[in-house]
Amino acid sequence: MIGIFDSGLGGLTVVNAIMKQLPGYDLLYFGDTARTPYGTKSKETVIGYSFENTDFLIKKGAEIIIIACNTASSVATRRLTEKYDIPIFEVITPAVEDALTVSGKRRIGIIGTRATVNSNIYKKKIQAKDPDARVYSNACPLLVSLVEEGWLKKPETRMIVKKYLHPLKGGQIDTLILGCTHYPLLKDIIQQKIGKRVKIIDSSLSVAAQIKEFIKKNPEIDGLLSKGGKASFFVSDITDQFTKTAKKILKKDIHLEHVVQ
Amino acid sequence: MIGIFDSGLGGLTVVNAIMKQLPGYDLLYFGDTARTPYGTKSKETVIGYSFENTDFLIKKGAEIIIIACNTASSVATRRLTEKYDIPIFEVITPAVEDALTVSGKRRIGIIGTRATVNSNIYKKKIQAKDPDARVYSNACPLLVSLVEEGWLKKPETRMIVKKYLHPLKGGQIDTLILGCTHYPLLKDIIQQKIGKRVKIIDSSLSVAAQIKEFIKKNPEIDGLLSKGGKASFFVSDITDQFTKTAKKILKKDIHLEHVVQ
Numbered sequence: 292m293i294g295i296f297d298s299g300l301g302g303l304t305v306v307n308a309i310m311k312q313l314p315g316y317d318l319l320y321f322g323d324t325a326r327t328p329y330g331t332k333s334k335e336t337v338i339g340y341s342f343e344n345t346d347f348l349i350k351k352g353a354e355i356i357i358i359a360c361n362t363a364s365s366v367a368t369r370r371l372t373e374k375y376d377i378p379i380f381e382v383i384t385p386a387v388e389d390a391l392t393v394s395g396k397r398r399i400g401i402i403g404t405r406a407t408v409n410s411n412i413y414k415k416k417i418q419a420k421d422p423d424a425r426v427y428s429n430a431c432p433l434l435v436s437l438v439e440e441g442w443l444k445k446p447e448t449r450m451i452v453k454k455y456l457h458p459l460k461g462g463q464i465d466t467l468i469l470g471c472t473h474y475p476l477l478k479d480i481i482q483q484k485i486g487k488r489v490k491i492i493d494s495s496l497s498v499a500a501q502i503k504e505f506i507k508k509n510p511e512i513d514g515l516l517s518k519g520g521k522a523s524f525f526v527s528d529i530t531d532q533f534t535k536t537a538k539k540i541l542k543k544d545i546h547l548e549h550v551v552q
Numbered sequence: 553m554i555g556i557f558d559s560g561l562g563g564l565t566v567v568n569a570i571m572k573q574l575p576g577y578d579l580l581y582f583g584d585t586a587r588t589p590y591g592t593k594s595k596e597t598v599i600g601y602s603f604e605n606t607d608f609l610i611k612k613g614a615e616i617i618i619i620a621c622n623t624a625s626s627v628a629t630r631r632l633t634e635k636y637d638i639p640i641f642e643v644i645t646p647a648v649e650d651a652l653t654v655s656g657k658r659r660i661g662i663i664g665t666r667a668t669v670n671s672n673i674y675k676k677k678i679q680a681k682d683p684d685a686r687v688y689s690n691a692c693p694l695l696v697s698l699v700e701e702g703w704l705k706k707p708e709t710r711m712i713v714k715k716y717l718h719p720l721k722g723g724q725i726d727t728l729i730l731g732c733t734h735y736p737l738l739k740d741i742i743q744q745k746i747g748k749r750v751k752i753i754d755s756s757l758s759v760a761a762q763i764k765e766f767i768k769k770n771p772e773i774d775g776l777l778s779k780g781g782k783a784s785f786f787v788s789d790i791t792d793q794f795t796k797t798a799k800k801i802l803k804k805d806i807h808l809e810h811v812v813q
Binding site for chain 2: 324325326327331332333336405406432433436437439440442446447450451454527528529530532
């Protein structure tokens with residue numbers, strides 16, 4: 292199966308994208324809602340949690356792993372690929388490739404959690420492919436909480452988005468990477484505040500397209516993946532609010548199964 | 553020693569209050585920054601974390617425990633007092649007693665995390681002592697994130713506080729309990745938005761006064777507590793932002809020691 296993990300429920304935006312790109316493929320999702328969020332925490336802590344999440348998904352039958360969390364993708368990918376033999380995908384590289392494809396002015400903005408922005412990984416990956424590209428980034432730590440609360444259209448959310456995007460507007464970017472799987476839920480507000488002309492890269496769509504391509508090129512891996520149209524959702528903690536948020540993101544009722552890690 | 557635990561750094565407001573009421577008493581603080589926040593999580597998860605935190609403090613030499621977190625106080629106190637033989641204090645009861653002492657109209661408001669408000673514990677404790685008291689509560693889940701980000705005076709914070717207090721204003725309360733150890737840092741804004749005449753009960757001050765009283769009445773416990781004027785601060789995760797927030801709350805530099813639980 293395709294295994295996907297996230298710090299919480301934001302990674303369900305990746306599930307949405309995978310379901311569209313690869314309909315019928317069985318999915319296993321693990322959201323670490325007991326320890327969410329990751330974006331405010333240290334690198335070593337996030338790496339430790341990522342090992343546990345990956346172990347869980349492999350034990351449940353995952354044959355490939357998608358790290359559907361930008362923070363974990365930023366700080367834990369190398370350690371995970373060193374430890375595990377199965378293919379591991381992260382959400383940074385495909386978003387960087389898509390951004391470099393569409394950016395004419397080579398002025399690219401990134402928004403993400405503090406851990407993601409501090410890791411500088413987007414800047415390093417962009418400039419490894421195009422040393423002349425200019426990269427502007429800003430950490431937006433409150434946006435995850437606003438999404439988790441379902442405050443998707445409130446005036447306070449608009450004000451906070453505007454404040455966070457202000458330094459990027461100053462950089463005259465033409466492309467903006469949403470470097471957190473929660474942010475696609477605020478895409479309309481973000482587009483409005485950054486300006487209509489700026490192209491927005493949604494890393495959940497980028498990674499889904501990359502995986503589709505990978506599977507096409509690797510039929511032996513494709514053969515390992517079951518296609519019964521089933522999706523199982525596991526979480527490390529369960530509350531009514533988590534259920535509501537999951538429903539809001541996936542736009543349908545799902546059963547979240549509580550597992551104690 | 554006096555052991556104090558919290559989901560993160562908000563409990564440092566209790567440390568401040570204890571240091572003022574009981575100067576010279578040695579303190580052990582544990583902040584569960586790796587798994588913060590607790591207020592959005594389930595009862596069973598918070599109980600499990602509270603056991604681990606208490607075990608840690610006892611191993612380090614705590615002779616009494618203060619649960620400096622309203623969420624853990626709300627959902628875990630009974631389970632902790634059943635398990636451990638040493639005195640365990642929580643922040644709810646002393647705040648309720650102080651509120652009932654000052655409220656003339658017997659119309660009391662509570663703000664807290666979703667877990668605290670959903671537990672209904674304040675209402676139960678208030679009405680156990682005065683069945684005629686009217687209790688109004690509202691969950692304010694975003695305030696913890698705003699405090700942790702240090703957004704103490706920003707216009708967005710003012711707007712969000714105003715929105716959260718709106719239903720309590722409708723209840724014509726004369727007393728408001730700050731049912732989360734982060735909220736004293738927003739006391740000025742809260743006072744302004746709820747109105748000057750409303751008396752604000754800061755549970756960190758209430759619990760510190762209760763402990764001072766308890767120690768005076770129980771000299772055998774007092775004898776167990778060391779008084780070298782030392783305070784040690786342990787956290788389950790460490791980042792620059794956590795260090796900054798701790799400094800902001802305690803108004804001095806402290807060393808946060810990282811322990812892996």
